[in-house]
Amino acid sequence: MEKQYLFTADLNVTNLACLRNEQALFSGLNVSLSPENVLFLEGENGSGKTSLLRILCGFRLADEGKITWGEQAVSAVPEYFENISYVGHKNGIKDELTVEENLNLMRSMATASDIETESVLKQIGLFKRADVLSRHLSAGQKRKLALARLMMTNNSFWILDEPFTALDKATVGFFEELIKQHIGRGGMLILTSHHDIDLSGLSVQHLNLSNKKYV
Amino acid sequence: MFDAWLQIFKRDLLIAFRRRSEIIHPLIFFVMVISLFPLAIGDDKVLLQKIAPAIIWVTALLATMLSLDNLFRSDFDDGSLEQMTLLKTPLSLLVTAKITAHWFITGLPLLLITPLLAVLLYVPTEMISMLLLTLLLGTPTLSLIGAVGIALTVGLRQGGVILSLLILPLYIPVLIFATLALQNSAQGFSAEAQLAMMLAILVLAITLSPFAIAAALKVSLN
Numbered sequence: 001m002e003k004q005y006l007f008t009a010d011l012n013v014t015n016l017a018c019l020r021n022e023q024a025l026f027s028g029l030n031v032s033l034s035p036e037n038v039l040f041l042e043g044e045n046g047s048g049k050t051s052l053l054r055i056l057c058g059f060r061l062a063d064e065g066k067i068t069w070g071e072q073a074v075s076a077v078p079e080y081f082e083n084i085s086y087v088g089h090k091n092g093i094k095d096e097l098t099v100e101e102n103l104n105l106m107r108s109m110a111t112a113s114d115i116e117t118e119s120v121l122k123q124i125g126l127f128k129r130a131d132v133l134s135r136h137l138s139a140g141q142k143r144k145l146a147l148a149r150l151m152m153t154n155n156s157f158w159i160l161d162e163p164f165t166a167l168d169k170a171t172v173g174f175f176e177e178l179i180k181q182h183i184g185r186g187g188m189l190i191l192t193s194h195h196d197i198d199l200s201g202l203s204v205q206h207l208n209l210s211n212k213k214y215v
Numbered sequence: 216m217f218d219a220w221l222q223i224f225k226r227d228l229l230i231a232f233r234r235r236s237e238i239i240h241p242l243i244f245f246v247m248v249i250s251l252f253p254l255a256i257g258d259d260k261v262l263l264q265k266i267a268p269a270i271i272w273v274t275a276l277l278a279t280m281l282s283l284d285n286l287f288r289s290d291f292d293d294g295s296l297e298q299m300t301l302l303k304t305p306l307s308l309l310v311t312a313k314i315t316a317h318w319f320i321t322g323l324p325l326l327l328i329t330p331l332l333a334v335l336l337y338v339p340t341e342m343i344s345m346l347l348l349t350l351l352l353g354t355p356t357l358s359l360i361g362a363v364g365i366a367l368t369v370g371l372r373q374g375g376v377i378l379s380l381l382i383l384p385l386y387i388p389v390l391i392f393a394t395l396a397l398q399n400s401a402q403g404f405s406a407e408a409q410l411a412m413m414l415a416i417l418v419l420a421i422t423l424s425p426f427a428i429a430a431a432l433k434v435s436l437n
Contacts, residue, residue: 090294096230
């Protein structure tokens with residue numbers, strides 16, 4: 001049995017609005033997420049999925065509404081941001097560093113997990129390429145490396161934006177399993193994906209941003 | 216907290232070492248532009264000697280601006296910047312690691328090659344130490360001030376021109392005090408007042424600009 005996460009709380013989003021070019025991407029959005037739950041964002045391209053995720057990460061400011069972690073507004077809880085593992089459209093890996101250096105950098109910057117770098121390399125199938133500059137990896141391999149960020153830290157809140165682009169089936173299966181473990185340890189996950197993801201056995205909440213009807 | 220600082224510092228040095236053109240291009244620019252002046256002016260020793268401080272300082276200023284362009288660009292493009300904002304260590308502290316590394320990569324080589332170029336411009340040997348001192352106090356200030364402008368324009372596609380309009384005016388005080396210090400010491404007067412002002416500007420830049428840079432980067436991410 002894996003260790004449970006220590007830092008968890010309910011996430012509540014109330015009356016959130018996001019404008020782009022004077023037009024509302026979404027408004028009056030209410031949603032909440034508890035530990036051991038998954039929030040699956042759906043919606044057509046341009047419906048604001050990425051914007052919502054970026055607002056939750058604090059990269060973007062919401063035009064209206066508030067986000068609370070536990071009882072407090074997230075802006076008053078610095079630990080909220082430290083506790084996020086975010087994998088967005090950009091991989092967040094340095095081309096000039098080797099695979100192993102990238103992983104070690106991810107680890108050294110945050111609360112590190114117990115897993116050895118070597119073991120992570122083996123699990124994502126990049127062990128033989130550990131000393132290769134990331135620049136020389138394929139798109140799928142880069143994506144794997146970006147997602148390996150999730151294994152290097154002990155963060156309980158994962159935010160994934162189209163995590164499985166360019167990945168092969170076996171790797172997708174591996175990360176689906178990783179998500180199940182994460183939720184089992186009391187973690188939380190928000191993701192968007194146009195791929196079919198097998199999240200059977202988990203409590204998944206669907207939120208569709210296109211039809212403007214929010215839970 | 217300082218562990219993350221050190222990691223970013225080491226990371227940037229390593230990346231620069233693997234992408235050496237970034238170090239070399241501004242340096243070549245510096246050498247080339249300075250050596251154009253003796254070619255254009257001819258063998259007028261007195262004139263060259265007189266304008267040498269101005270030439271070296273203006274060129275150093277332009278070379279710094281040229282080298283700054285890459286400071287946040289790659290972190291912005293590959294998503295490392297987003298990841299940095301999520302860290303426990305404040306972004307304002309992490310940017311100082313990047314700027315320090317950047318100065319070691321671009322500012323320090325500039326300083327090291329200056330004595331050679333000074334000879335090319337007939338700068339008397341006793342003046343060279345003063346020249347280096349002004350550059351030592353001045354170039355970090357240029358990097359810090361320039362980084363604010365870079366942070367503001369990193370999200371724009373054509374930030375280059377706006378950048379120079381934005382930060383060149385802010386470079387003027389440093390330029391004035393540096394060249395004044397050199398003039399004074401060339402005429403045998405004390406340059407302490409100017410050097411003290413340059414140091415004051417540097418301290419001000421070190422204490423205030425990291426916050427401005429962090430805020431500007433967050434605006435660029437938004």
